[in-house]
Amino acid sequence: MNIRLKRAYEEKEKTDGFRILVDRLWPRGIKKEDMHVDIWLKDIAPSTVLRKWFNHDAAKWEAFKTKYKAELQQSSALDELKQLIKKHKTVTLVYGAKDEIHSQAAALKELLDKK
Structure with a gap:
């Protein structure tokens, strides 16, 4: 299992494999x-x-991850x-946030990597 992260504004590469947009809103300007x-x-x-x-506030990062994980546990x-990852x-x-460290995609990858 190889999970990667990439901003929506970066070029697609062959090494990306199966690309999944994980934002609720479509990235602006694309x-x-x-x-x-x-x-x-x-x-x-x-x-x-x-x-x-959350509003991409790094000070809220740990609390955001906890709340996001709780939301994910209530969802299919x-x-x-x-x-999809297994297949x-x-x-x-793929995500649109400017902050590559404090994005929901980074939180999601962290959660998946622990499994």
Whole structure:
């Protein structure tokens, strides 16, 4: 299992494997035909309430991860993502956030890597 992270604004590469957009909102300024994602899993993203509360504030990072994990446990989206990961040798989680360290994609990868 090889899980990678990539900003939506970076070029697609052959080594990306199966590309999954993990944002609830479509990344600004990118046309759908230019995104090159295989699937868009909106439901894997944090709720709108949690996303707005976090607002990419690094001081809230640990609390955000805890709240996000709790949300994921109430959803079937995580199981859907795990099934996709099992089917593909390499999966790239695509996200739009500028902060590469404090993004929901990074929190999601951390959670998946622990399993």
